[in-house]
Amino acid sequence: MELKLELDPARMPVAVAFVESAARTAGFEEREYALLTLSVEELFLALCNAMPGCEVGLKFRDLRYAAEVCFHFPQPPPDLRIFNITTRPDHETDEGLARMGLFLASRACDQFSVQQIPQGGWEILLRKERRYPAAGQPFTPPTQLKPWSISDTPSPDAVKQLSGLIAAQYAATQFPEEFTPEGRLLDKLASSDYGVLLAQTDQGELSGGLIWRTAERRIVECFGPYLNNPADSGLLVDQLCERLCLQFGRSRFLGMVLYAPQALPPSAGFEPSGALETPNGTVWTGYRMLDEEFGAVAWLPQELLPFYTRWSSSMALSRDIREYHDSGETGDGLTLFGSRLNRAAGMAQLTPLLVGRDAGQVLAEHLDLLDNEGYTTVCCTLDTGHPFQSLLGQHLLASGFIPRILVPWGGKGDLLQLYRQRVQQ
Amino acid sequence: MNLPPLDLLVPQHVRQFEAYVPSPPDSELRKMFGVERLVRMNNNENPFGPPPAAAAFLKSFDPASVARYPSGDCQPLRIRLSDYLGIKVSQLLFGNGANEVISFVIKAFCQQGDNIVTADRTFAVYEWIARFSGVGVKLAPLDDFGFDDEGLLGLVDSRTKLVFICNPNNPTGSWWNRERLTRFLDRLGPNHIVVLDEAYFEFMDQPDYPDGISLLPQYPNLIIFRTFSKMFGLAGLRIGYLAGSEAVVDIVRKTAIVYSVNSIAQEAALAALDDLEFIRATRAMVQEGQQMLAEQCAALKLPILSSDCNFAMIKLPFSDTLAYRLLMQQGFMIRTMTGFRFPGWIRVSMVKRDEMRLFCDALARLVHSRTDQSMLAKTYGVSAS
Numbered sequence: 043m044e045l046k047l048e049l050d051p052a053r054m055p056v057a058v059a060f061v062e063s064a065a066r067t068a069g070f071e072e073r074e075y076a077l078l079t080l081s082v083e084e085l086f087l088a089l090c091n092a093m094p095g096c097e098v099g100l101k102f103r104d105l106r107y108a109a110e111v112c113f114h115f116p117q118p119p120p121d122l123r124i125f126n127i128t129t130r131p132d133h134e135t136d137e138g139l140a141r142m143g144l145f146l147a148s149r150a151c152d153q154f155s156v157q158q159i160p161q162g163g164w165e166i167l168l169r170k171e172r173r174y175p176a177a178g179q180p181f182t183p184p185t186q187l188k189p190w191s192i193s194d195t196p197s198p199d200a201v202k203q204l205s206g207l208i209a210a211q212y213a214a215t216q217f218p219e220e221f222t223p224e225g226r227l228l229d230k231l232a233s234s235d236y237g238v239l240l241a242q243t244d245q246g247e248l249s250g251g252l253i254w255r256t257a258e259r260r261i262v263e264c265f266g267p268y269l270n271n272p273a274d275s276g277l278l279v280d281q282l283c284e285r286l287c288l289q290f291g292r293s294r295f296l297g298m299v300l301y302a303p304q305a306l307p308p309s310a311g312f313e314p315s316g317a318l319e320t321p322n323g324t325v326w327t328g329y330r331m332l333d334e335e336f337g338a339v340a341w342l343p344q345e346l347l348p349f350y351t352r353w354s355s356s357m358a359l360s361r362d363i364r365e366y367h368d369s370g371e372t373g374d375g376l377t378l379f380g381s382r383l384n385r386a387a388g389m390a391q392l393t394p395l396l397v398g399r400d401a402g403q404v405l406a407e408h409l410d411l412l413d414n415e416g417y418t419t420v421c422c423t424l425d426t427g428h429p430f431q432s433l434l435g436q437h438l439l440a441s442g443f444i445p446r447i448l449v450p451w452g453g454k455g456d457l458l459q460l461y462r463q464r465v466q467q
Numbered sequence: 468m469n470l471p472p473l474d475l476l477v478p479q480h481v482r483q484f485e486a487y488v489p490s491p492p493d494s495e496l497r498k499m500f501g502v503e504r505l506v507r508m509n510n511n512e513n514p515f516g517p518p519p520a521a522a523a524f525l526k527s528f529d530p531a532s533v534a535r536y537p538s539g540d541c542q543p544l545r546i547r548l549s550d551y552l553g554i555k556v557s558q559l560l561f562g563n564g565a566n567e568v569i570s571f572v573i574k575a576f577c578q579q580g581d582n583i584v585t586a587d588r589t590f591a592v593y594e595w596i597a598r599f600s601g602v603g604v605k606l607a608p609l610d611d612f613g614f615d616d617e618g619l620l621g622l623v624d625s626r627t628k629l630v631f632i633c634n635p636n637n638p639t640g641s642w643w644n645r646e647r648l649t650r651f652l653d654r655l656g657p658n659h660i661v662v663l664d665e666a667y668f669e670f671m672d673q674p675d676y677p678d679g680i681s682l683l684p685q686y687p688n689l690i691i692f693r694t695f696s697k698m699f700g701l702a703g704l705r706i707g708y709l710a711g712s713e714a715v716v717d718i719v720r721k722t723a724i725v726y727s728v729n730s731i732a733q734e735a736a737l738a739a740l741d742d743l744e745f746i747r748a749t750r751a752m753v754q755e756g757q758q759m760l761a762e763q764c765a766a767l768k769l770p771i772l773s774s775d776c777n778f779a780m781i782k783l784p785f786s787d788t789l790a791y792r793l794l795m796q797q798g799f800m801i802r803t804m805t806g807f808r809f810p811g812w813i814r815v816s817m818v819k820r821d822e823m824r825l826f827c828d829a830l831a832r833l834v835h836s837r838t839d840q841s842m843l844a845k846t847y848g849v850s851a852s
């Protein structure tokens with residue numbers, strides 16, 4: 043659903059009514075969408091302030107597991123630093139109060155992002171997730187595991203079993219929080235952005251499974267295989283991985299990255315691309331290019347050259363590696379991080395959306411906040427397709443981040459995942 | 468800048484289609500992969516180049532003549548070829564490569580709601596053109612690497628206009644003999660057009676491999692594709708053709724683009740046509756290459772699909788796209804098969820002896836380096852427990 047409006051405070055109720063009615067039609071409860079409409083209200087007013095009279099496009103998307111509102115407007119957005127989770131507006135000044143709205147908008151939704159889009163203009167995306175009850179039946183491991191067959195359209199009951207298996211047998215750091223509880227996983231799978239491959243015996247008992255998700259990007263993110271009996275499932279791992287390749291072999295995707303809770307055998311067809319060890323369990327990353335690749339330019343800060351060179355040569359990526367030199371340019375202006383928090387795992391994910399000269403300070407503020415709130419593992423990504431993100435590299439390394447994983451074509455270019463891990467006090 | 472409303476202007480089936488990205492020029496690839504020489508083994512081209520008569524024509528070509536339009540319907544070439552094939556001139560239609568001819572046929576017979584039927588793992592262009600034209604695509608899985616007659620027949624319905632059979636099949640090299648093909652045509656009946664893609668016809672040296680053109684009198688619903696890109700080494704000039712019954716070709720001619728085959732291509736094809744010695748030499752090179760490759764694969768314990776065609780398919784114990792990059796770094800450009808729905812397989816085109824020898828060595832190095840199990844823990848850099 044789409045709506046075009048003039049940026050005039052008088053039109054704000056129209057925007058709010060649009061989102062409210064779309065969310066209600068999509069079956070969201072009031073307590074779920076109330077915060078989203080609040081965000082829309084505040085963001086609309088902030089944009090009216092910044093670019094009065096311009097036209098804004100509003101799009102609502104029902105993702106089942108979440109409601110998404112996208113604002114499309116012609117000019118660069120106003121100062122977006124307020125969207126950083128660390129920012130606290132100043133109540134004392136007029137300017138601070140004027141930004142209060144944006145502050146509320148960003149905190150009321152679960153996820154947001156800002157980007158300049160190739161077709162022209164800018165986009166801010168707000169997403170509010172649906173709430174789900176905790177899992178019903180506890181997971182009981184089946185006794186008979188073989189022989190299995192693989193399905194990409196399993197019954198809801200089998201998906202619930204998979205969600206149960208993941209929660210029961212794997213550490214919270216080894217799977218995305220969104221795979222539990224089972225209702226949330228089912229809703230995710232019902233959207234076209236997620237899919238599952240399940241191996242079941244003739245009796246319908248679960249041997250293992252894999253979950254994938256796609257986004258606008260060029261790679262498919264896959265998680266698993268989650269296995270009932272990790273000890274003797276080499277063949278199952280190979281078969282699940284091969285099914286993934288068949289599924290995405292002829293598609294718009296350039297590659298697949300697999301976050302696996304066990305090391306992947308070479309026969310699975312995934313190339314090692316790094317690993318993250320946590321006290322509770324390791325995540326092994328495998329990468330599978332789906333297409334012939336013709337090489338690319340990669341921008342990196344000098345400090346990260348050893349890691350990048352080692353991995354890109356082990357994966358035989360042909361890269362014209364260019365070291366980024368800071369020439370004092372303004373870059374993106376001010377620094378803005380998108381953040382995703384996985385409280386159960388104590389993990390936080392920071393994605394640099396804009397990188398400016400204040401990067402070091404903004405990063406430090408984020409880390410302070412996350413430390414205080416007990417997050418022990420923080421991940422931050424760097425995109426080799428954005429020269430200016432290199433500026434962030436030195437700050438990440440100075441704050442204790444270590445590069446661990448390389449995902450070719452994971453962003454505009456290759457994505458480096460750096461992690462900062464603290465031992466819990 | 469105000470963009471047109473692309474959401475409204477572009478049909479759904481075009482919006483959903485992902486454009487094919489051809490590989491960059493060799494000079495760029497050489498630079499990117501850091502090699503001085505690149506042996507092309509990815510497109511099933513003829514490493515000998517065009518036959519000597521065609522090469523001589525190209526050398527003597529008078530540039531002034533390109534100011535004139537070519538023959539709009541390849542008349543002189545069709546006259547000569549009809550004589551050679553023993554059919555009427557009006558039974559032949561040329562295009563800018565067999566690829567363009569596929570497009571003519573789909574345009575001529577299909578509208579939205581119609582479908583085509585073919586195999587899931589065959590030359591991809593039938594499927595692509597159908598999809599971006601808004602035509603349905605029904606795919607029958609291959610049976611033991613070959614086209615499955617039962618599977619294809621099971622998919623045909625009242626909206627099926629075209630059934631594409633690639634004979635021999637690119638990439639598996641499998642083929643139907645005359646008996647199997649006619650049995651299929653008989654069972655399908657006359658209500659659908661069957662396209663028999665014989666792009667590799669001239670390589671086939673088996674007594675019961677069927678010449679589709681000889682079946683035309685009996686099966687007027689048959690269309691045969693041939694090309695000058697493979698055996699005749701004219702891939703860069705883009706010229707291919709179809710043959711069919713007069714009534715069918717008259718229909719396809721309506722959707723054909725006149726003047727789309729340039730005059731150099733037409734003349735070179737004329738010169739290339741009946742050089743039997745060239746065909747013999749190419750077949751010998753292919754046979755020798757297939758043998759060298761089969762021996763190397765046996766030594767490395769790699770499954771291989773060999774045939775009379777100028778390509779073979781090899782199964783690797785690791786990712787085919789990784790193999791592509793590693794072989795590129797050694798100066799060999801092969802085709803990955805993940806996009807053909809054969810993950811872990813590569814397709815290799817035959818080249819001359821010396822280059823094939825070097826390729827076999829490179830393949831052995833690659834397989835040895837990547838199947839060393841201890842590498843896994845080493846590359847991850849963390850303990851494997």
Ligand SMILES: Cc1ncc(COP(=O)(O)O)c(C=O)c1O
Binds near residue numbers: 563564706
């Ligand atoms: C089976 C098959 N048909 C058609 C073609 C296209 O040939 P052309 O170069 O004439 O477009 C090819 C080329 O690879 C092919 O393999």
